[in-house]
Amino acid sequence: MKITTTTRLLLLFLWSVLLLSTLLLTVNATDIVWSAGQSSDNWHLASNWNPASVPGQQDNALIQGLVTVKTTYQPEPSISKIALQTLTIGGGPQDIANQQTTMFLFQTGNITQVTVGPNSSLYHNSGMLYWSFANRTNVMGHLYIYEAAYDSLVTQNTTGIIYLGMGNRAYINRIVSVPDAVGGVYVFNSSVCQIWSFDTNYLSINISQVTLKNDQVFTVSRISNYLRILESSFLMTSHVVLNNSFSNMIDSNLTGVGINFYLLNSTMNMTLSDPAPAGKSVFNMNSGIIKLADKSSLYLYDTAINSIGTSINVTDGSVLSARDVFSDINLKNGHIFLSDSRFTFVDHVWVTISGGILFTMGNSSIRAATNSVLDIQGTIGSCLATGNTDISIEDDSSVFLKGHMLMTNNSAITIQQQSFIYVEGLLIMYNKTKVLSIQSEFYVEEGLSLYDESTVTVIGSYLSVTGDIYLFDNTAINLLTTIVEVPGTIAVSSLLTATASNITVMGDIFSDGVVDLQANSWLIVTGVFISINYTKLNLSVIGTHESMKYGGQFIGIDSAIAVVAGDLIILPGTNFSCSGCGILVQGGSFTYSADSSVVLIDTYLETESGANLISDSDIYTFPGSSITNAGTFTLSRNIEIPTVQHPLFEQYRQVQLQKTAMGIQDTPLELTNSGTLDSTADISIGIQLNNQGKLQVKGNNIKVAKVVQKKGSIIVGGGSMSSNNTIDIQGGAIQGQGQINGDIQQSGGSIGTVSQTSDKLNINGSLEQNNSSTIIVTINTIDDFSQLNISNNANFSGTIEIRVAKNLTESNEPINIPVMNYGQSNGDFSKINIITYDPDTGKEDDEPNCKVSSQKGGSKYSVLVSECQSSSSMSKTMTGVIVGVVVGIVSLAAIAGGVYHYRKRLAMHMRYRKERASVSLGKIRKSFRDN
Incomplete structure (x- = not known):
């Protein structure tokens, strides 16, 4: 958060009140000024002061000019501790305002207020940590705290710098930078410091240990420019805000317990040095919040974030980035929340969320690359992507989600370059969301549902959905050179396309949308396949173990249809057209219902022994087509070649013209029967009938363009069979009680x-x-x-x-x-x-x-x-x-x-x-x- 003008005025008011109270306390104090210049540096000589007296507890000590003053350090407390009302180092009249004043202060007692002027320095070692400064220290120059305890440190001007610890210990209640100050705090040389709160320009921790204690009054500590942590440990039990800051953490541990760590319009780099020491940089956060806002950035290089009960919130154009082999993010019972921001992890980074969720919204993006892993696990683990979120998994990276995934509002997932996504729960897509998989593997356990113009595009990949797939509301699944396995059911109310792909469905497929298979695609269904709106096959195969039903429109081009044990049913009102196809029914029935249209162009239709053909509608055959029946074929409608008056005649004529132009010789239009062929009505077979099984005419009339019988039988049982061409009997038998209209050429067999x-x-x-x-x-x-x-x-x-x-x-x-x-x-x-x-x-x-x-x-x-x-008693x-x-x-x-x-x-x-x-x-x- 930014410090507003109102906040600044409030701070100035508070500091003014504090200063006024200090002045009231010291109104009766005596001002004692250093007068020895550079001739002496001994604090304890009365002659060095004006008036000639060593400053005491009720005095205001003032040291100015280009001088150095030292107090005496004794290992034993043989002298009284220095206690003052105020101590002022540097500053003074205009002509000496920029001169350097230096003071070495040892073994102090209570000093109400200390001021370090510009370009001046105070080196302080209290010697006894239980002594402390009561109120405030104003730092406009440099303050070096070796071993001391302070209540309030205030950096002012543009040069105020505080050095804490210096290899020892420091206890600071509060560090504050006044508005527009650019000074800050340095902690280094193996120091151990405790700070209850700070609001400073910058904080630098070098090979030291800093603990930010929990201040019940000032609950938030702020750094407004720079935070640097080098080979150090920074333990936070109070909230921290980095505002408009740039921060580095190198070879260090940043630990928070029950705190909120905010980056506001800031950048923080967390990394290892090169060469790196043993271990790695670690950011430990428990029961708190890590927040990046207002275009902030947190970069992890060979650094780990470990947390329990903590959420990482990245908002307002901010960036969370993890890179390199040793970078990990481990959240237990925590969350990652992105809004209008980016989260990237590259080069063997492992991000783990246990018992929490990953939630993204508002033009956010997630990118995992180069063998990185996103692992979301636990009973409530979920990934929610909303509001134009882009998730990119690439270069052999993986996502493991033990939970559900919800995508909404134009969000997109791209998985490519041998990457991997595993969703143990449901993947649900709403409102124009997209999934794109390129040369990768995509697994969904419980089911995949698409709504509101969402799409799944899979290219050169493997897709497995253990549960069911539902496509609703103008959605689409597009497959290109892909292998798909679905142990469940697919329900298509929109679009399923496959090009050069193999689809295996262990359950059923129901479609009232569009199923479009192209370029050597295979769809194998062990259950039932029902498509009642639009189905298209081009150089492809559909095979079912159970029944197959078509309604609406079916277009097959150079393709194959096979039904192993169920029925192939053309529903009423269906336009079924196959060109260059093969249709095989092995164990059930091929039934084409009343008011349907079946058109075969260069197509063979075959039923094997035990299968049935049931005709309740006309079949229209074009050059090169054939029907082979090895089961039972029951005709109640015609098998015809389109005549001039028929709407299909022009298509028939065009096929003939194309073949003539290509020099293709037509094969005969044939119906080959090696099973049983009978009729339940007066019918016409407008193509050649090759009978090798049983042709039964039961009390009705069958008209056949041409009959050739090499074996089998023609049984005319009370009806009639007619042909305008000579009936060619080369084998088998003609028998029955009916009539044959036409000439018979009998070169074999029997009547x-x-x-x-x-x-x-x-x-x-x-x-x-x-x-x-x-x-x-x-x-x-x-x-x-x-x-x-x-x-x-x-x-x-x-x-x-x-x-x-x-x-x-x-x-x-x-x-x-x-x-x-x-x-x-x-x-x-x-x-x-x-x-x-x-x-x-x-x-x-x-x-x-x-x-x-x-x-x-x-x-x-x-x-x-x-x-x-x-008897046979007669002689021969x-x-x-x-x-x-x-x-x-x-x-x-x-x-x-x-x-x-x-x-x-x-x-x-x-x-x-x-x-x-x-x-x-x-x-x-x-x-x-x-x-």
């Missing part, structure tokens, strides 16, 4: 299956077979049999397998069963297989048990069955199968055909048994290898 279910298929088109294809006809009874109706041309050239129940009829008259109808027919079957079976067990007979023949004529293909035997020559293709009645040709078929059937049977044996052996070998 119909080996079962006791009789198929009734209508082909509204033509059938083209080759030698590797098969038609299977099952006749259970004369009313229950397979029937294939072909509206156009049927070109037969493969195999027909006729399966007949062995107890169908015992009549000798053939039963005519019409198994095929067609518009017209070209070609004949290259092979006809006849099999009879037990309708009760389904077991096939080794040899046919009925007479079976086939008949092709006009627009029909019929099977003739007769003489089914209940009598019970053989008669097979023929009868056009009209050509019995000879029929017999010849029957013999031919019998031989072929026997060869086929032997080959089948051999193949079964080979398969069984292979399975046994595999079992041994696996075990």
Whole structure:
């Protein structure tokens, strides 16, 4: 605090009162003046005085001029102690005002008042410490106190200097500098001094010990210019104010107990000399306050501050700085408070706050650098940063906070250059606060919450939040080349961006804001990921173990989406678009809901065995896209290529133009099914369907752009399947009770299956077979049999397998069963297989048990069955199968055909048994290898 004009006037008034009282006490005293000049220096000679008398207890002694006066020092108190009313050294008439007067004063008693004039000196050693000066000593020159006790010392003019101790002891009740005086106090040469209070220009302590005692009246001691402590100890039990001062403490201890230590518009340096002695400078403060105000500075160089129950308050543009290896700040049950000020600690400095807080506000800053540490610990330990506070942790420095951290009002934390922050509690950010981490590590245990446009930016760093992360109110977390681990949950109501970063979340993610992953970022969620507003992936990956749900808008570019065990759900009203993506559902369902839009551009969608695809909305596919289903795909809406009338057509056209310009050949738009594909409504599949599993048409109509089947089955159960392109059956089976609209090219597989279910298929088109294809006809009874109706041309050239129940009829008259109808027919079957079976067990007979023949004529293909035997007692020559293709009645040709078929059937049977044996052996070998 500054000494105001009012304060100065008050001090002058008090001193005037004190002087007046002194004059009243000495009004009857005799003035005795030194008259010997330089001819003698003996105080005790009466002839040296005018009047000729050695000054006594009731006298005023006055010594002036260029003289030196000494009292006699005796080891034994053989002479009386010198006691005076007043003693004046120097000063006097104008012509001698600046002459030097020197006095050596030993073994004194009480002297009411001492005045040391300008350029004059008093050397005082009382010899008996229990004697003291009663009132006041005015020092305008130099006062050297070797061993004495004073009540009040006052420095005046511009030259008043007090030297205390001089290797001995001094006891001073009060030291005061009058207003505008520039003098001060020196303590040196291993002195031991006790001062009850001071208000002086400067205080210098050199290789000594000074104790500032607790004055009950004057509770604050002040230094207004300079404090210097060198290899000394300064113990304070009273409050100290440094006002407009510059101070140095070197190789010393500054200790305060129950005091307030204030720096007002002052600078203080605390350091070790070079080379430093053993130990270090220490500032010990207990149960008090260290205050820096009015642009003050406290610099610690190789110096420690140790305190219990003390607060450090740095305000009004002040600076607290600690530097070098041996500098530490240790506060137990204390606080550091910054307001519009700076706190820096550099070069291996360790700042510890135990059971207290660090509180900053009002354009303050904290900087830790070069392997320095800020350690805030204890059950109430917290760090509060408010009002434009900047905290910078850099160059391998660390912050350990066992408590919570609160940031408000545009405050910012920057951590960089392999530094480290650990917050054991919560980190809460309000009102446009910022955290920036560059090539560092950032740990938050209990949770991270952002409010009011606050941001966290992490670059090339590691971020771990053990609790939950909440982003509210236009806040953002921005990640660049960063690894993030969150064992808890992330809730995003604003913005989460990641570029070339890896994010692992052990809990869930809920977002009604924006999630934006770029440039090879990975987001792995072991729980649920739900984003209902906006999600964007660019060259990135999102994977969840449980479900994944999207609403609003999803944009994927050259990215991957994977769901391990949960569901991938496109919520109603969602625009879901993927270009160059891969979508994998391993164990749950991919469900895209009603009123959603799914657009796939150069994208593959794959479900693995056990997973489901559930379509409640249209999928729009662009060139290069594919859908692979190994689970269950239930369609209730279409899979389409945008048409000219569709709003997506222009985007579709632009994609095609770009590929053409880049010379990229389109891959076919395909749906590959190796699981189960069915529908619950009339649907359209506007891309090629590669069926390798089970395609079920249940009482509804499916229109497919193109069908290719290499294995698996198409089961038309009461509905219809249509295609404007030829249906290409290369393997597997077509079966069921419905209708196929379109031409069928059968180069393998079968129409119909080996079962006791009789198929009734209508082909509204033509059938083209080759030698590797098969038609299977099952006749259970004369009313229950397979029937294939072909509206156009049927070109037969493969195999027909006729399966007949062995107890169908015992009549000798053939039963005519019409198994095929067609518009017209070209070609004949290259092979006809006849099999009879037990309708009760389904077991096939080794040899046919009925007479079976086939008949092709006009627009029909019929099977003739007769003489089914209940036993196989007939000889082979009598019970053989008669097979023929009868056009009209050509019995000879029929017999010849029957013999031919019998031989072929026997060869086929032997080959089948051999193949079964080979398969069984292979399975046994595999079992041994696996075990």
